[in-house]
Amino acid sequence: MLVKLAWRNLWRQKRRTILTAAALALALVLSLMMRALQEGTYSANIENSARFYTGLIQLQHPEFGESQSIDDLLPGDDGFIAPARANPELETVLPRIESFALAASGDKSKGVMVLGIDPVGENLYSGLKEKVIAGAYLAAEDNQVLVGESLARFMKIGVGDELVLYGQGYRGQTAAGLYHVKGIVSFPMPQLESQLVYLPIAAAKVMYSTGDQVTSWVLHTNELSDLDQAVAQLKQDYSPDVNVRDWKDLSPETAQQIQMDRVGGIFLMYILYGVVGFGLFATILMMTLERQREFGVMLATGLVRMKLIGLVAIESMCIGAIGMVIGLVVATPILLYLLYNPIELTGDNAKMMVEAGFEPIMPVLLEPWLFINQLVIVFVMLLICLIYPMFRIYRLNLVSALKGGAHAD
């Protein structure tokens, strides 16, 4: 009964209702799209940089994070890693040797990062094989290397050429080796690509004389959202001899950039809702003030004051609901389209993203919490807008309302 009345009341002022709802819908659509794009881009970047370099979680010697020294190693045997392999939340477990060396070929030399990898496992994890643009991918028993494309260009080497790696091995031993380039890889992280040399982990162990030890174990969870739980479990299993680091700790730059971007986006979103909220407030307030006489009559004929307040609340909620429905109806198809056809950036923006280590596409993330978040914001905003009009109705003086003069204030 009250709902029906409220619904009819709304359409007494068609234009106003539609405009207010439209403003709300506009804010909802823009915010939802912005947040979905933001979160989508973040997840893609985390996945991307995790798979190609840091992994989501790494186990390291407690000192390794600071020193990155080849002396701070972890055991590389199955016994050590068994608890991690037994953890159902972890889908990938990979050993790595990561260190620096001077690479030389002909009259060129450059400091490079050497990654000793398990070729099969690494390919399953990052699809590294797909990124080989010349030559072939590594096999476990190879004594050959894969080099990044821009590094190869700098060193002027191609497939089959010789590359000398020279550096410091375990406990001060000299690490040196002559390797043939088996393949050249290219991926969208220029800083890495210009200094990465992949080596099968067996060859890396020999070169750095580490025996059966590795610098890190790279782990990946089934879902990004399982991360915290998996880290907690690993800490329990391995503390205190092993440092369990998640991606935020491994690449604080990325984590903080994401943080900064997210805060900026959320700030803008709240401001936008704030502006729309003022409009909503104006509408609701006018809706109550210009109908003082009507309310007076309703009260005089015996309507309970609380019911009147309920009526106005329902009217406001209806405006909110209409706005949400319009917003969702407009936003959902766009988001679904973007989910299957992510925006690809071109030109300078794309270059900027690649330079910063990001893929130049903007995927969207569609998760219920993003939608729920928006709806909660709209709802809370409505409640805030209702406080003052409610108070006015509550304090409505019957006699003067019936006389009907005093419009505003």
Add this chain to the structure above:
Amino acid sequence: MLIKLAWRNLWRNKLRTGIMLGAILFGLLGVVSMIGFMTGLMDSMLKNAIDWQTSHIQVHHVAYADNPEIKDTIVDFEQLKAKIAADENVAEFSARFLANGMIASARSTRGIQINGINLDQERATTPLADNIKQGEWLSEQGRNPVLVSEKTASRLRLKIGSKVVLTFTNAAGDVAGAAFRVRGIFKTPSTSFDDGNVYVRKADLIKLAGITGAHEIAIVLKDPSSDALAATLVRISQQSNTTNSVQDWRQIQPLLASMAGSMRTSNAIMLGIFVVAMGFGIVNIMLMSVFERTREFGVLMAIGMQKHKIFSLIILESMLLGVSGGVIGILGCVALIGILAKTGIPLGALAEGLGTYGIDTVLYPYVNVADYQMVFVTIVFASVVAAIYPARQILKQRPAQAMSEKH
């Protein structure tokens, strides 16, 4: 006359006008502080990049710019140096001898660019000498001193006086290297720069490299405005051998330049979105205010006020609303940005994220006069556009009908 009427009409419903002014003020504060924040970030990034890394103009061998090889030193270095020193707009310059190699301590090794610098020139050109966190600036005393960054020092476990070995391929293609002692530890705003650079005396490096000259001349100008910069660039290019490339900072770091450009676009889009949202609010307010006065407008029409005058009256009311909102909003923004520009916004918790872009950890937001103008014009324009629909609606009514309207 019409303006006065419009102004008074506007204040007939103080509460409603107040709400709308509040909305505009709130929205403008948000947008402008966001613009100020972005501009502050960008300014800090540009300023640091120019101060620390690119200077205003750099000279390299053409081949060196593409692919840094130790044999590609600047052609006719001595003559060019003399000409640069004599140029009217050159404040300071620093000629550097560079080598790509490795730094190794007993603890660990890293790939690095070794900068061989002339101490006096470098001190005048970049803020390096004033940003030594531990130890001291290089001097002519002692054997093979080196400056390393805080980051390198912690990675390699270095202290003042620690020994490091620098190795690189020399001009003959052999691996050359020598032991250096850490004289000082520096820190720049950019983490990637810190990661990849150490400083030694030019003479020490040349002795190892087997060739003389320089790979890079970084020039700081007296007048860095774009006209003077372009003129100086042309002058130096003409005097330099054609196998040298003379570039300004925009060419050295094209991404920085394009980032500054794309920031302007994104600021405009942001402002656009907000103004549209405020526009909805203004349309709504104007609709209410116009329709509750239907009778009044009917009377005005009936007593012979021309339609275009009524139209202008409504537009004027809305425009005055926009102008007042704009003025209040901008005054509020100037005050807010003024305070923030004095106190700065500490972003220490995000130091590493900012460091990858070379941004300082205390941010001073800044808003151009041009941005304020853009904001003001947009908001007034939007308020005028927003009034058109309500005004047309009321003019559709016939006077008799309008006068008999009840509400």
